[in-house]
Amino acid sequence: MILPLRIALLWHQHQPYYRKGNHFILPWVRLHAAKDYWDLPALAEQFPSLKQTINIVPSLLVQLDEYIRYGITDSIQELTLINACDLNRFQKTEILRLFFLCNYTTMIAPYARYNELYSYAQHNQQEAVESFTSQDWLDIQTWYNLTWIGELFKSNNSELQSLFEKTHFSEDDKVTVLAYHKHIISLIIPLMQKAVKENRLELSVTPFYHPIIPLLIDSRSALENMPDILLPVLAPQSVKDAQVQIERALAYCKDRLSIVPNGMWPSEGSISNETLSVFEQYNVKWIATDEKILFQSPGHHHQLDKYFPRKIGNLTCFFRDHALSDAIGFEYSSWEAQKASDDFIKRLKQIRLDLIQHYGEQSLQYAVVPIILDGENCWEYYQNNGLPFLRSLFHALISQDELHTITMSEGIQGSDFLEPLSSIKAGSWIHGNFSIWIGHSQDNAAWEMIAKARKILFNCGLDQKSPEWQKAYNHLLISEGSDWFWWYGDDHISANQSEFDELFRWNIEQIYLLIGHHIPDEVRQPIADKIEFADAELSSKEIIHTLFEKEYSGSAIHSVSEILSSIHICFHAASQLYTMNVHATDCIANNAAIEIYILTDQHKTLTAIWKDNYLQFDGFIPKLCGKGMHHIYFSLPDTLHIFQIRVQSINNTTSLQYPRSGNYVTLTL
Known part of the structure; x- marks a missing residue:
């Protein structure tokens, strides 16, 4: 009998909380829901013996519900719903700025009419504002929403297929596309619940608003890998907030999804020894991080040790295969689908042979290859939203005798093959440190803003059980999310950078307003500097x-x-x-x-x-x-x-x- 190599696929579904007042200032929850969050589990349903894990961030699922149950809309929806004949100059300029924010090669170029409008607008933006007809604006409004509908969903829907074949759209067509978005959103949670009941899917969770828990508990954890980093003068240093983010995430899964997650993918795979102690308090069985965290932690570690889950206290920790996960996330999008799938399977089989050679064949009963990556962002870089690649990969994974897919929880049994780890070095899946979220002057300014608001909130004299205090505290928890810090500093560039800054500071502002406190001047000033050449x-x-x-x-x-x-x-x-x-x-x-x-x-x-x-x-x-x-x-x-x-x-x-x-x-x- 051939002992197979166990493969644990984990797809991380994540969006920050975009709501500002009664609307979402950014559309990414809705657009990725229409394109990715239904398509992935729906495709897996075609391979009943395939097992995988989807990690969900509650701040994402809350927004899915708010679209459906409460009719909250986003800025793109609102611009789309304006009759093309009634658009004013500002709205037209915003459409040109926002309605081409997608991958050109796979989401614009394949559609001649959309590409025509894009090409003209890119080179003649001011002229386009003046010269585009109402039909042109209507086509842009419709195409941008249409191109975000998932490949699998549209392949099973003749009405959508006919829309993709049209040259010009009507106002009714536009409304139809938006209605399909809401319909797809309504299907996502039931589809995942069904897969869980059929034992094909495990759902894990991330702390509620996706905070970097080690930095939230103690910003000095950043010094473990970056001893020369400049830390903020003030930082939250709050075990309590970390506990609440974890408690609320687990409670949400139980109340909304009727599941009690066994495991957590900490935000950005960020862990520290103090973080692990907090997770243990909530009976979390497993967590996962990147292989780099293992290799930089105390002790001698062979390159193949990353394939064995390790006990750290009462927790089991999995270590993400960096190269294989990134191959799907960043490399295979430019490959022909079958060749990419073949390469991935070949690399898995080589890992199996390496494990047998180094540890013996019986080690395969304990080894797990964790493949962990975003479940939404990479697919628009693939042809057909990654559908040909995933079909080929899923088929290969269930067809090979040497390979066997499992959920993360099913991999816990391998955690006693190697001795437990006594401690780990704090870090994340990116560079093994926290440089994305702390150290830059903009990051530090945001941390200091949180720390000041938190101190005032907890000392304002309001009853902490009062509705006003609880609402203010929720805004504090939102502001602790990792995504605001992702866009501060010079690590990343985004067309929506100003919106992220605006939303972060708005949440801080709400804390002061709800407790009746004066809003500090710095909260009203943008943190993010304009990116310009010094010359x-x-x-x-x-x-x-x-x-x-x-x-x-x-x-x-x-x-x-x-x-x-x-x-x-x-x-x-x-x-x-x-x-x-x-x-x-x-x-x-x-x-x-x-x-x-x-x-x-x-x-x-x-x-x-x-x-x-x-x-x-x-x-x-x-x-x-x-x-x-x-x-x-x-x-x-x-x-x-x-x-x-x-x-x-x-x-x-x-x-x-x-x-x-x-x-x-x-x-x-």
Whole structure:
């Protein structure tokens, strides 16, 4: 009898709480619900022997209910519902800003009419505001919502298929698309509950508003991996808030879903020894984090040890296979679906052989390969929303004798193969530390704002059982969510950065209003600085084309192997020059090279190479260029009017091409 390798798939479904007053200021709950949150468990239903785990964040499910039960709407819905003939200039400008925030290659380019409108608006935004007809605006309103409907759902619906084939839409079509969004939302929770009852799915949970629990308990936990980091002067330091975030998450699952979760994926896989003690108080059986946390913790750890769940006190801890999880999340989207699936299975089989060789075949009874990643953000980078890849992968996983899928709880039995861990080093799945959420002046300003508001709330004299105090405390818990800090600092760029800042400060403001306290001036001032070049000559740039932007929306997708964060072609009014601006992520290594190839209409190739913070040009000498630790810019030749461009980034482990298709993209200046 062949002993199979056990595979534990965990999909993390997460959105922060976007509600401000009586509407959601961002649409990502609704849009990802329509595209991803139903499609994934519905596809798994076609493979009855496949087992997996979905980790849910209560702040996401609460919003699903608020869309359906209470009719709360988001900003995109509200702009969509305005009759196209009645749009004013501001609303039209907002539509052009917001209704193309999706992956161009997979969600705009396949639809000729949508692509036509996008292409014109990208190059002639002001003219589009003036010249687009009511039909043009109606088509944009409809297409943006239509393109967010999941591939699997639309494949089973003839009415939706006919809408995708239309050139022009009616006001009734627009309303129909939005109605389908709400219908899909209403199906999501019942579908997951059904899968749980059929023992095909386990539901785990994250603390209610997705806080970084180690930092909430003690900000000094960041020093364990970053001893030189600058901490905020004030921080919440609140075990109580951590307990409440966990208590409320577990209670929500019991009351709303009729389940008691066995396990938790801590927000961003963030753990510390103090955090584990708090989880233990609530009878949590298992948690999961990244393999890097294991390897940087005390003791000697073989590379294959990550495949064995470990006891830490009364908890069982799983360690995410970083490479395999990121392969689905960030790499396979540019592969042909079958080849990607074959590669994944090949790598799993090699792990099985390695385990047998190192520990013996009986070790397979205890080993688990945890594949843990976002269940929503990566799919828009795949053709057909990842459906061909997932179909191929799911079929392969249940067809191979050497492989067997399990839920996370079913993997607990392997936790006694290796000796328990006495302690772990605090960190998250990203870089093994907390640099995304603390240390930058903007992050620290937000933590200090929370700490001040918390101190005033707990000392305001109001009865803590009063409705006003409880509402204020809930706003405090919302403000502790990780997502606000994700967008502060210079780690990530988003078209919605100002909305995240606005929503964070609004929640802080509500604390003061509800307890009748004066609102400090700093709460009314934006925390996030504008992202600009330091050079005065480049301060008034206008982005005329985006070749690549890693964070284009409220999405929290993050690849630790991604080298570049954005590539823009800009026009600078002061110098009347066009420049190419390239921003890198923190992942750029000393030996990384950025190779830029420009093919002119005279079939000449111009190249620029950025390596070791040194810029080298071949075929032209720019009039203007500059560089910093994480960005370069250089002017394009005056004679360049129509050209093609491709960028390749290379470090010691990864080679990525931009655009992701690997082809040149044609630009006109």
